[in-house]
Amino acid sequence: MAAAGAARRAGWRLWRGRAVVRCQHYPPLRALQASAALRRVSDEHKKEPFTSSSQHQFDPHPAGHQPEQEPQGPHPSCTGQGGQESEDYESEEQLQRRILTAALEFVPEHGWTAEAIAEGAKTLGLSVAAAGMFHSDGSELILHFVSECNAKLSELLEKEQKLVQLGEAEKKPTDEFLRDAVEARLRMLIPYIEKWPQALSVLLLPRNIPSSLSLLTSMIDDIWHYAGDQSTDFNWYTRRAVLTGIYNTTELVMLQDSSPDFEDTWRFLENRVADAMNMSNTASQVQSTGEAVVQGLMGAAVTVSNVETLRPELLLSPPMLNASPVLEVRAPMDTWEVAPVPEPEQGDFLKLFQLTSVPFQEFIHFLVLSWTALCPCRGSFASSGVQNSPLCTQE
Amino acid sequence: MAAVAVAPAVRPSLGLRRCLRCGPGPRAVPAGGAAPRPCSTRAAPRGIDRPVIDRIIRVDHAGEYGANRIYAGQMAVLGRSSVGPVIQQMWDQEKDHLKKFNELMVAYRVRPTVLLPFWNVAGFVLGAGSALLGKKGAMACTVAVEESISDHYNNQIRTLMEEDPEKYKELLQVIKQFRDDEREHHDIGIEHDAEATPAYSVLKTAIQLGCKAAIFLSERI
Numbered sequence: 001m002a003a004a005g006a007a008r009r010a011g012w013r014l015w016r017g018r019a020v021v022r023c024q025h026y027p028p029l030r031a032l033q034a035s036a037a038l039r040r041v042s043d044e045h046k047k048e049p050f051t052s053s054s055q056h057q058f059d060p061h062p063a064g065h066q067p068e069q070e071p072q073g074p075h076p077s078c079t080g081q082g083g084q085e086s087e088d089y090e091s092e093e094q095l096q097r098r099i100l101t102a103a104l105e106f107v108p109e110h111g112w113t114a115e116a117i118a119e120g121a122k123t124l125g126l127s128v129a130a131a132g133m134f135h136s137d138g139s140e141l142i143l144h145f146v147s148e149c150n151a152k153l154s155e156l157l158e159k160e161q162k163l164v165q166l167g168e169a170e171k172k173p174t175d176e177f178l179r180d181a182v183e184a185r186l187r188m189l190i191p192y193i194e195k196w197p198q199a200l201s202v203l204l205l206p207r208n209i210p211s212s213l214s215l216l217t218s219m220i221d222d223i224w225h226y227a228g229d230q231s232t233d234f235n236w237y238t239r240r241a242v243l244t245g246i247y248n249t250t251e252l253v254m255l256q257d258s259s260p261d262f263e264d265t266w267r268f269l270e271n272r273v274a275d276a277m278n279m280s281n282t283a284s285q286v287q288s289t290g291e292a293v294v295q296g297l298m299g300a301a302v303t304v305s306n307v308e309t310l311r312p313e314l315l316l317s318p319p320m321l322n323a324s325p326v327l328e329v330r331a332p333m334d335t336w337e338v339a340p341v342p343e344p345e346q347g348d349f350l351k352l353f354q355l356t357s358v359p360f361q362e363f364i365h366f367l368v369l370s371w372t373a374l375c376p377c378r379g380s381f382a383s384s385g386v387q388n389s390p391l392c393t394q395e
Numbered sequence: 396m397a398a399v400a401v402a403p404a405v406r407p408s409l410g411l412r413r414c415l416r417c418g419p420g421p422r423a424v425p426a427g428g429a430a431p432r433p434c435s436t437r438a439a440p441r442g443i444d445r446p447v448i449d450r451i452i453r454v455d456h457a458g459e460y461g462a463n464r465i466y467a468g469q470m471a472v473l474g475r476s477s478v479g480p481v482i483q484q485m486w487d488q489e490k491d492h493l494k495k496f497n498e499l500m501v502a503y504r505v506r507p508t509v510l511l512p513f514w515n516v517a518g519f520v521l522g523a524g525s526a527l528l529g530k531k532g533a534m535a536c537t538v539a540v541e542e543s544i545s546d547h548y549n550n551q552i553r554t555l556m557e558e559d560p561e562k563y564k565e566l567l568q569v570i571k572q573f574r575d576d577e578r579e580h581h582d583i584g585i586e587h588d589a590e591a592t593p594a595y596s597v598l599k600t601a602i603q604l605g606c607k608a609a610i611f612l613s614e615r616i
Contacts, residue, residue, distance in 0.1 A: 232501065
């Protein structure tokens with residue numbers, strides 16, 4: 001009992017200490033106390049299965065074993081990487097991670113709660129008081145799960161990338177890649193889908209928002225990185241924002257989906273990704289139209305100013321119709337097909353200045369002619385100077 | 396799954412931030428340790444100090460982008476004058492710098508600053524505005540900006556040298572090269588009578604203040 005209390009207190013101090021300390025070395029005293037308390041507790045219960053159950057885990061924590069089995073104090077078999085403190089620091093984190101991983105299998109039954117963690121701890125042969133190390137709302141369990149899923153996703157994407165590099169697989173087009181990546185990641189939720197709404201609400205607690213947000217952003221960044229995104233301008237943000245939106249909405253749809261193998265969700269995902277691709281196409285088309293319009297206005301302005309200064313040679317001679325580079329119809333290229341973005345060439349304004357005199361003169365010429373044809377020279381402006389204008393060909 | 400069990404120093408644990416080496420970099424890192432970084436599953440390449448490198452590359456990329464736009468603005472106004480070729484040549488060098496930082500940004504997976512669209516406009520306006528003050532005005536702007544940038548690069552070189560010159564050899568080489576280029580631009584500006592601009596010191600101070608603010612913001616945002 002006293003040991004359990006000590007463990008809980010030590011656990012709380014541990015938790016608060018860890019929350020505060022980020023970059024500095026972990027206060028060795030607390031680590032020692034906490035792990036010592038745990039060890040005392042586990043020794044008390046004398047759980048044999050401890051060593052055997054830890055073998056159930058894939059276990060590359062050789063450093064973790066030693067402090068667990070021996071009593072506190074200087075460890076003769078210390079592997080001496082920076083001393084006792086860092087070894088305990090490692091084993092503390094690793095221990096917590098092992099408990100949480102073990103707890104995951106109890107989540108479908110108990111939800112994301114301290115009960116699941118307690119059950120997990122029991123599997124490892126620790127006392128249920130080990131659950132006192134964690135918050136009662138299961139935040140750490142959920143964050144641990146999310147971070148594990150992200151790691152698995154990264155591995156998956158890395159493997160795929162290697163296959164493509166070795167030439168054993170085709171490079172997928174961007175929309176298919178994004179779809180597959182998001183689907184793979186969401187499929188990892190399937191075993192826990194019943195209790196996932198609870199997890200989402202916990203992740204949205206103000207206390208957890210920084211962590212959950214950073215896990216989300218790093219996952220999205222990973223997906224785009226493996227999709228081949230090499231943007232270095234504002235596109236970087238747009239793409240990630242859009243993909244985040246797609247991911248979140250698909251996740252919510254998945255929670256409500258009751259179709260076999262979540263078909264409706266994957267169809268929803270496909271449609272959203274297609275929408276996003278269309279959006280980027282439309283955006284680039286709007287941009288080229290906008291540029292053309294601006295060019296036209298600039299051309300009009302200069303032509304009108306030429307008229308004012310009575311430079312007939314610019315108007316009466318049919319202008320050469322050079323194809324304006326801006327007016328080229330851009331192929332509806334998918335701007336998300338991560339082609340290298342062309343660098344900003346000579347500034348757009350420079351282009352405008354250079355091209356004003358030529359392309360739209362025809363158009364403006366036509367406009368002016370039709371204006372004169374319609375009426376003004378016919379008499380209503382007799383008193384103005386319009387009649388003196390070389391354009392006023394009619395009387 | 397061994398990747399999952401990699402040392403906690405590298406893996407994010409329970410959503411807490413990790414900091415590989417909270418280097419005491421004087422300028423690039425604010426007092427009080429590195430700012431929270433997204434918990435990333437990306438493996439720390441070669442054990443470099445991610446927060447510091449992130450900032451360095453982000454702010455340098457923003458700087459070259461802005462310099463690009465400044466020269467574009469100057470060319471738009473003075474392109475056909477006698478200093479046109481000079482400015483064009485300096486602009487071409489800046490384009491090379493920008494290209495190099497684009498590559499570094501992709502290689503180190505650094506995010507660009509959110510303020511890029513703003514620097515796009517502000518840079519052009521600064522370049523065009525200073526060019527409207529005449530050729531000397533444009534040169535004065537160049538001098539001010541290049542001096543600011545070479546000081547900034549010097550600070551970064553100092554930071555990286557303090558951390559570990561061997562680890563950051565490639566980056567150091569790039570920054571040193573660019574610092575030399577910028578100094579050259581500064582000298583060209585002086586040669587072309589930048590100091591003869593009316594209100595030279597006022598203009599220079601104002602522009603350098605702006606540059607300092609831009610550097611501060613781009614490092615963080």
